Amino acid sequence: MAAINTLYSELKPEIERIAHPLFEFSELCLRKRGNFLPHGAVLTAEGTVELVAAAPASGNDYTNSTEILPVLHDGLRAQAKERKLVAVGVAENVTVARDGQASTNAIKVLFEHRRGLVVALYLPFKKKFLRGYSFGEVFSVPAEGEVNAWLGR
Numbered sequence: 001m002a003a004i005n006t007l008y009s010e011l012k013p014e015i016e017r018i019a020h021p022l023f024e025f026s027e028l029c030l031r032k033r034g035n036f037l038p039h040g041a042v043l044t045a046e047g048t049v050e051l052v053a054a055a056p057a058s059g060n061d062y063t064n065s066t067e068i069l070p071v072l073h074d075g076l077r078a079q080a081k082e083r084k085l086v087a088v089g090v091a092e093n094v095t096v097a098r099d100g101q102a103s104t105n106a107i108k109v110l111f112e113h114r115r116g117l118v119v120a121l122y123l124p125f126k127k128k129f130l131r132g133y134s135f136g137e138v139f140s141v142p143a144e145g146e147v148n149a150w151l152g153r
Contacts, residue, residue: 004142007117011087015140017049018089019109019121023138025051026091026107030125030133038069038092040076045084052076065092073147080114080149087113088149096122098139110146118145 008015018041029036040052054072056063069092076088090110097103106122120143124136145151 004117007115008119008140011113011115011117014043014087014113015111015119015121017047018043018087018111019138021049021051022089022091022109023107023121023123026093026123027125027133027135030093030107034127036091036093037063038065038072038090040072040088040090042076042079042083042085042089043087045086052079076147077149080147085114085149087111088147090147094122096124098122098124104136110143112145112147112149114150116150118143 022039022041025039026036038054042050042052044050052072052075054068054075056067057071069090072090076090079085080088089112092108094106094108095103096106096108104124105126106124109121110118111121112118119140121138121140123138125133127133
């Protein structure tokens with residue numbers, strides 16, 4: 001666990017560079033539409049963060065998270081093979097329970113770094129009674145890779 005904590009501390013600026021725009025865009029979508037589809041970001045070797053999205057292969061205008069998430073993961077893996085990426089992140093709308101507390105809605109940002117660090121960051125949120133959303137504090141936990149962009153390299 002000490003090695004993970006050390007790597008997390010070392011890579012925290014890169015985690016923040018990926019997570020911030022993903023949380024920001026997810027919050028915007030929640031406020032405007034009440035939900036969002038999974039979307040991602042990549043951190044290039046040059047230090048640039050690029051937001052990415054996926055579309056259904058069917059060409060249908062209607063889709064859902066279950067259809068989009070694997071397409072997004074495939075796209076991020078392909079980009080990692082073709083380009084020199086440092087990290088990838090994926091944002092999605094989830095329900096999470098923390099430390100025995102009641103479950104809550106949250107924006108999840110899964111962060112995967114080419115050096116092997118994988119963490120899930122969660123931003124809990126609640127829909128207000130009349131309108132709008134309130135957001136809690138971000139917390140992070142070690143996670144298993146889902147994109148696995150550098151597996152087998």
